[in-house]
Amino acid sequence: MLKRSFAALPKAPLLAALLGAGILLSACVSPPQKDYTAFRESRPYSILIMPPVNLSPDMKAAPTFLSASIRPLAEAGYYVIPVSLSSETFRQNGISAAEEAQAIRPERLREIFGADAALYLTITRFGASYALIDSVVAAAASARLVDLRSGREIWSGSANVSEGSTNASGDLFGMLLTAAASQILNTISDRAYTAGRRAAGELLSAGKTGGVLYGPYNPNYGTD
């Protein structure tokens, strides 16, 4: 039926209408433009990922986000200060809580780690939650990138990833059983880990609207 109406209409107006619709729709959904002036002035080569503040009840949130944040930033083109070592350095200096670490002055961080910028992560959601009918795995975090030489914030962003376990059969009792079983599976499976990696990737990859700029190691450096 679509084919017939396509054949019936004059072509040029249809093509123009489709292109026009695309432009209108993208204008509706595009987020406000971020101001990258401070980021471009900063030109960081290296990033220190700070111990994340974890607002979720899951102990695995911080290790997941820490390890999953390396790749998107390194592939974006930044040197990422080795995460296990920086964690150890904080620990060995008596800094046990992420909030404590995140309160350290930028100059001191620059002195010890030599990084140009630091990434301050706050994990707002992580893990599986039992919501009666469905069992949802979620990972969400917000981040700020701060230039350690000036103390200025040069970028911020957030990401929210969730996936539910859907029951195809549709009956209530079946759904309750499925939700309970998948709750168990979720908590012992690595779905939360996968969601965390996706969230970190969405949060910290370059080459997307609102994302970090490309860094010096990436061939696209300076093109965005």
Next chain:
Amino acid sequence: MEARVLRRVFLVFLCAAALSGCSGGPAPLYYWGNYESQVYSYLSGERREKQIEALSADLEKAESDAKALPPGFYAQLGLLYMEAGDDAAAIACFRTEKERFPESAAYMDFLLGNYGK
């Protein structure tokens, strides 16, 4: 004839839009291997012996395929050697990290300085 040309233009437009969505992206800058999962294991407090094994395997593979290892890879291995008591290997790893990534110099010197004391 005009109708055919326009239909082709429309189809090309659709194909280009579709393809740009599923291109898969450019090739990665680094060979990642087990690195991320081993950092996760380390941060989760898991046993170190398997981590040295896993990263050493990645090291061999990357060297044989002439691929670049990511920021922090050598330092991670160095940390594991340090904890295992193999100071010479640890120092070698921190030095390699510093060579590959000059931005790491300040921190690597800090760690190597702690060795000298």
